[in-house]
Amino acid sequence: MPANLTCPDCGTVYEAGPDEPWRCACGRGLEFTERPHPQGDPLPLHSLDTSEGLWTFFEFIPIEQHVTFYEGFTPIVDAPEWDAQFKLEYVFPTGSFKDRGATTTLSRAVELGVEKVIDDSSGNAGASIATYAARAGLEADIFVPADVKQSKLMAIQRADARPVRIEGTREDVTAACLRAVEGNAGGDDGAGTDGSSAPRQTGEGWYASHAWNPAFYAGTMTFAFEVAAQQGWTVPDAVVLPIGHGTLFLGAYRGFSLLNEAGIVDGMPRLLGAQAAGCAPIVAALGGDTVDADDAGTDIADGIRITEPARGTEILEAIEETDGDAIAVGGDPIETALDRLHRNGFYVEPTCAVAPTALEQYREAGVLDDDADVVVPLTGSGLKTL
Numbered sequence: 001m002p003a004n005l006t007c008p009d010c011g012t013v014y015e016a017g018p019d020e021p022w023r024c025a026c027g028r029g030l031e032f033t034e035r036p037h038p039q040g041d042p043l044p045l046h047s048l049d050t051s052e053g054l055w056t057f058f059e060f061i062p063i064e065q066h067v068t069f070y071e072g073f074t075p076i077v078d079a080p081e082w083d084a085q086f087k088l089e090y091v092f093p094t095g096s097f098k099d100r101g102a103t104t105t106l107s108r109a110v111e112l113g114v115e116k117v118i119d120d121s122s123g124n125a126g127a128s129i130a131t132y133a134a135r136a137g138l139e140a141d142i143f144v145p146a147d148v149k150q151s152k153l154m155a156i157q158r159a160d161a162r163p164v165r166i167e168g169t170r171e172d173v174t175a176a177c178l179r180a181v182e183g184n185a186g187g188d189d190g191a192g193t194d195g196s197s198a199p200r201q202t203g204e205g206w207y208a209s210h211a212w213n214p215a216f217y218a219g220t221m222t223f224a225f226e227v228a229a230q231q232g233w234t235v236p237d238a239v240v241l242p243i244g245h246g247t248l249f250l251g252a253y254r255g256f257s258l259l260n261e262a263g264i265v266d267g268m269p270r271l272l273g274a275q276a277a278g279c280a281p282i283v284a285a286l287g288g289d290t291v292d293a294d295d296a297g298t299d300i301a302d303g304i305r306i307t308e309p310a311r312g313t314e315i316l317e318a319i320e321e322t323d324g325d326a327i328a329v330g331g332d333p334i335e336t337a338l339d340r341l342h343r344n345g346f347y348v349e350p351t352c353a354v355a356p357t358a359l360e361q362y363r364e365a366g367v368l369d370d371d372a373d374v375v376v377p378l379t380g381s382g383l384k385t386l
C-alpha cells in the first residue's frame, strides 16, 4: 500500500491516491506518514551491495522501487585546491542530482496508478522528470517559460515528453501548471474524508513537482546516506550546498536526521547554503547581504534562480537546527570558480560553481575552521550547457 500523506503543521492526514492533494489545505508541503529506517548496525561500505545505486537504501524510502536506472552512489573525491571533498552529483543518467528525486517520484507515480505526470521546470528537473517518465512509460507534460533555451527544450522533447510553453514570468508558468494539475474544479472539490479543502489533483495529471512532492525529497535524502557510507558511517563537519528550491539541501537535512534517528551516526553536519547575489531569498530571510558589487550572480547561476522557494520555512529550520548559514555570492567570483573547476577536470555547469565559491567565503569569514572536514556536491554537468 502506498504511504499516506500528512501535514507536519496541522496534522491532517490525506489518503494516498492519484488525486491526493499536492499540498495541505493550510498551505504547507506534505510529508509521508511513514518514516522507515533499518534496524541494527549498518554494513561497512565494502560489504554493502551497491549494485542498485541509491536504492541500496530502500529501507529508508517509503516508496516501492518501480522506475530506476540504478542511479546514485556518485563518486566522492578529494579536491586539494579547495581542501574539501567534492561529491560528483553530475554523474547521473541525465547529468544532475535531480535524478535522485525523479527515480522515487516516478516510482511513487506508478505505485499510485498515475497515467500522466506534470511538472514545471525550465532546467534539470524538467529533463529528469521527462526522462524517468519515459522509463516508466508514462506521459509527461513539462511547463516551461516561452523563452526557454533550445538545449533544455530538446532534452524534454527527446524523451517524448510534451513541453508546454507559457508566456510571462516563472510564477506564471507555475500558475498555468497548477491549473492543469487541479483541473476546472480547482481546490474547491477537495472535501475528502478529512473534510478539508486541500488542492486535489483532479485535472490532467499528477504533480511530479521537484519542489512540493515529498516523493522527490525521499530520493534526494539518499545523498546523505551515501556521504555517510562513503565516510565509514560518520558525518562531515559541514556540507556546503546550493539553494534554489532547496531540494538537495532539504534532502541532505532529512537524510542526516534519519541516520541519527536510526542510531547509525551521532551528530549532524553544519548545512551551509550558497545562493547567487541578486536572487537570495533565504539569505535575505536570515538578514544577510544579498547584493554584490556586480550583482550578476543570477545571470550565471540560472539553475537556482528561485525567488520563492516552496519550502522556504523548512530550509530556515534546517539552517537553525544544524548551526548552519546561507550567503550570497557574486557573479565574478562564480565565473572565476567555474574556470578553476574546469581546469581541475570538473566539467560542471555554471550554477555548480556557486557552492565552491561560497566555501571559500565561509573560510575567509572564519565560519569554517581551516581543518574542518567539508563535503561539497557538484550538482550538474557542463555537457548540457554546450
Ligand SMILES: [Zn+2]
Residues within 6 Å of the ligand: 007, 008, 009, 010, 011, 012, 024, 025, 026, 027, 028
Ligand atoms: Zn496543514
